[in-house]
Amino acid sequence: MSTILDNAMLGLGVAFQPYNLAFCFLGVFLGTILGVIPGIGVLVSISLLFPITFHVEPVAALVLLAGIYYGTTYGGSTSAILLNVPGTPSSAVACLDGHPMAQKGRAATALFMTTVASFFGGSVGIIMLMGFSPVIAASAVQFGSAEYFALMVLGLIAASTIASGSMLKGIAMVLIGILMGLVGSDVYTGTLRFTFGQMALFEGISIIALAMGIFGVTEVIHSVLNIKKAGEANHDLSFRAMLPTRQEMRDSWMPMIRGSMIGSFFGALPGTGGLIAAYMSYATEKRVGKTETFGKGAIQGVTGPESANNAADQTAFIPTLTLGIPGSPTMAIILGVLIIHGIEPGPMVVVNQPDLFWGLVMSFWVGNLMLLILNIPMVGLWVRLLRIPFHLMYPAILMFIVMGVLTTYNDEIQVWVVLICGAFGYLLRYLGMQAAPLILGFVLGPMMEEHFRRTLLLNGGDFTAFAGSAISQVCLGVSALLLVYGLFVTYRTRLRTVQAQRSVSSRNSQV
Template identity: 60%
Template sequence: MELLSNLALGLQTAITPSNLLYCFAGVFLGTFVGVIPGVGPLAAISMLFPITFYLDPTAALIMLAGIYYGTTYGGSTASILLNIPGATSAAVTCLDGYPMAQQGRAGVALFMTTIASFVGGSFGIIVLSLFSPLIAEYALTFGPAEYFALMVLGLVAASTIANASPSKGLSMVVFGMLIATVGTDSQSGIGRFTFGSMSLLEGFGISAMAMGLFGVGEILSSVGATRNAKIDSDSAKLRNMLPTREDWGRSWMPGVRGSSIGAFFGALPGTGPSIAAFMAYAVEKRISKTPERFGQGALEGVVAPETANNAADQTAFIPTLTLGIPGSATMALMLGALMIHGIQPGPTLIVQQPSLFWGLVMSFWIGNLLLLILNLPLIGIWVRLLLIPYHYLYPAILIFLCIGAYSVRANPADVLVILGFGVLGYAMRLANLPAAPLLLGFVLGPLVEMQFRRAMVLARGDLTSLLERPIAGSVLVLSAIMLIWTIAGSIIRHRRQFSDAVNPTEVGG
C-alpha cells in the first residue's frame, strides 16, 4: 500500500493553508481566463510565471497547474453561451453546446459540462497516480541516447500531428531551438548571438518569450476585430440547470468513453486536450444510434469532449514529470517553472521530491473539487463576466504583462523583449505559423543539445550507435516514420492543389 502512504503524504502537502490558497488562486484565475474568449491558458500561465519566482516550487506548480486545468472547466462556458470557444480545447463543445443553448437548455449543458469535467479530471488523476511511478521506474535505465530519441519524438509529434501544415510546425520547432541558442553556451562559455549586449548573455527568458508570443501577440490580433456577444443570463440560474433522469442516463457511457480517450491522448506527446476532445466527439458520433442528433444539441456531444479534455489535462503531466519531456507548450512552461527552481524533472523526481510530486497530484483533486464549487453554484458570476466588454479587458491584460515582464529582473529591457516577441507572435499569426511548437523547441532545444552531446561522447561520435540501442533506436525510427508520413501526406495534398491550380474549375468566379 505504498500508493496510499504516498497519497497521504501528498495530501499533507496540498492541504497546508498556503498551498490551498495557491491552488484556489490558480483554479479561480484559470476559470476566469477560460471563460473569456481571447485569453488562453498559455497567456495566463506566462503572465503569472514571474510571480512563481517568489514561491517555493511546489506552490508554484500547484498554482500554474490550477490555471491549466481550470481553463478547461471555464472554456466550455463561452462555447455554450456564445458559440465562441473560451479556450481551444473547448472548441468541440460549441458543436452541440450552442444548439442546446438556443433550445433554452444552456443551464443543463453548463451543469453537465462541469460534472463531465470533474469525472474526466478524476479519471485522469487516477491514471496519473497509478502509471507515473511505473514509468519513472522503467525510465531509470534510460541513458542520454534514449532521452535524445524521446525528445526528438516529442518535438516531431508536437509539430506534425496538431498542425495543418507539418512544414510550418517543424520550422517553428527549429526556429525555437535557434532562439534558445542565444546567450552563453553552457559547454564552451562562449556567448552566442549576443552582439556585445550584456543582457543577451543570459539568453531570452522563457517567461518573457511566452508573455510576448501568447500574451501580447494574442492582444495584437484580437484588438480591432469585430465582436458581438448576446447572452441569456437566466440560463445560469440553478433551477434551470438540473438535468433530467433521461439526461443522466444518456451521459454516463459517453463520460466513461470520453475519460478513457482523454487519458490516453493526454499522455501521448503532441496530442493534448484539444485533440482528445475532438476524438471523443468523433467516437460518440460514430457509435451513436442516432448520429443525426449530433450538431443539433445532443448532450452526449457535450459530455464526451468535456470529460476527454479534462482527463487529458491531468495525464499530460505523466511524461512531463516522469521523463522531463513536455508534450505541449503549456507543459513546457511547467517544466520551465521547475527548472528555474533548480529541479530537473525526470525519473528520479518522484523518489527525490515525493512531497512535490504527490502534493501536486493531491492538489489536482482539491482543485477539481474547488472547480466544482466555482462552476456550479457560482456559475452566474462567470456568465456576468462574459458581459465585460473586451475593450476594458485588453488594456488591463497589457498592464499585467508589462509589470510581469519588468518584475523578473527589474529591467525595462525585458518589457521591450515582450514587445518584440509580441510583434513576432502577431506576424506569425498573420502567416499562419503556429507559436506553440516554437515555445516547445525553445525549452527542449538546449536539453536536446545536451543529451545529444553526452550520447555522442559515450558513443565516440558514432551516429549509428543511437540506432543500435533498442529503445532509442525504435523511438527514432518511429519519429522518422511520423516525419516521412506527414511530409508525404502534405506533398500529395500540394500535388492535388497544384493540379487544381493548373486546371482551375471556375465555378461562380
C-alpha cells in the same frame, strides 16, 4: 495493495487536518485566480508565495505550493478559451480549439469541459503517483540523452500536423521556433549565440515572455484593429447551456483517456512536462480524430490536451519526490521547501517521511475535488468577463502581462522582449502563420540539440548510439513510419487530384 490503502489512510489523515485543509483551499483558490490572469504563471505565483513557507509546517507549505501549481493549470485555459490569451504557457494549446468554441457562443461548454477534463486528467495522474511511483521513477532513470533525442524527434514529427492550414507554413513556424530557442549561451561551450551583445538575451528568450508576447500582445493588437467584429456571440449563462451535448460527451471520453496517459508519461519524465504533453495530446487527437473541425472548435482539441497537462502536473511529483530530481524550475522551488525545513530531498523521502509524502499525495485528491467544485460555478462568472467593454479589457490584459513579466524577472528589459515578441506575433498572424507550432519548436528544438550533442559526446561521436536502446529504437521506428505514412498520404492525395483533373479535362475534351 493493502499497503497502498494503509498509506492512503495515513495520508488522508494528514490531508484532512484542518490546518492543511485550509492551506490546500488557499492554494487551489489562488492558483485558479493567478492562472486565469495572463502573464502571472505558476513560477511567479509560487516564487511570490514561497517566503510564507518559512513560517509554516513543511506539509502545509508543500500542500499550499502544490495547490497553486496544479490550480494555475486549471485556471490557465480559461483566459485561453475566452480571450485567446493563454493564462500560462502550457495552456497555449487551449487557444487552438477552445477560443473558436467561445466565438461560436459555446464558451460555457468549453469551460465546463476543460474543468471536467482537468479533473479527469488530474485523477489519473494521482492514481499513477499513488500506485506506480517506484516503477515510473525507475523507468524515468532509463531515459538518457539518446532516448530523449529519439522522443523529441518523434514529438516533432507527430506534431508537424498541429497547425491547421498550410503544412509548409506549419513547418516554417517550427523552424523559426527552433531558431528562437537557440538564442542564449551554448550549453556545451558557454558561447553566446544570437544575443547581439544584449545581456537580456544571455539566458535565451524566456518562454513566458515569448508566449505572452506572441499570444497575449498579438491578440490585443489584433482585437484593437478588428474592434467591430468583437462581441458578436451571445452567451447563454444558464447551467443547461454549460452542459455538453451527448455527442460532445461521447467525443470527449477517448481524448481524455489518451490525454491522461500522454500527460502522465511526459509529466514523469524530468525536463518535459505539461506543455509538451498538451501538444502531443493535441497532435494525437488530430491524427486519430475523425472530425474535420480541428482548429474550428473541436471539443477533442480541448479535452485531450487539458487532461494531458493536468495529469502531467501530478506525475511531475514522481521524479521530484521519489528521486529528488525536479523536472522543472517550479518543481525545484517545491523541493526548496524540503531543504528549508531540513529534509534532504532524495530517494529516502518517501521512506523516511511517509506522512509528508502521503499527506501531500492525498491532498491532491482534496485539491482536485475543491477545484472541480470551485470552478464549475465560476464558469458563469468567467463568461461574464466577455461582457466587459474592450476598451477596459484590453488595457487590463496588457497591464497584467507587464505585471507578470516584471514580477518574474524584476527587470524591465523583459517587458521590451514581450513587446517585440508581440509585434513579431502580429506580423506572423497577418501573414496567416500560426503561433502554436512556433512554441513547440521553441521548446523542443533546444532540448533536441542538447541531447543530440550529449549523446555524441558521451559516445565518442558514435552515431549508432542513437539507436542503442529499445526505447530509442521504438521512438525512431515510429517516427520513420509516421514520416513514410505522411509522405504516402500526400502522394496519394496528389495522385487523386491529378487523376480527378485528368478525368475532368478528358471529359471536357470529349464534349
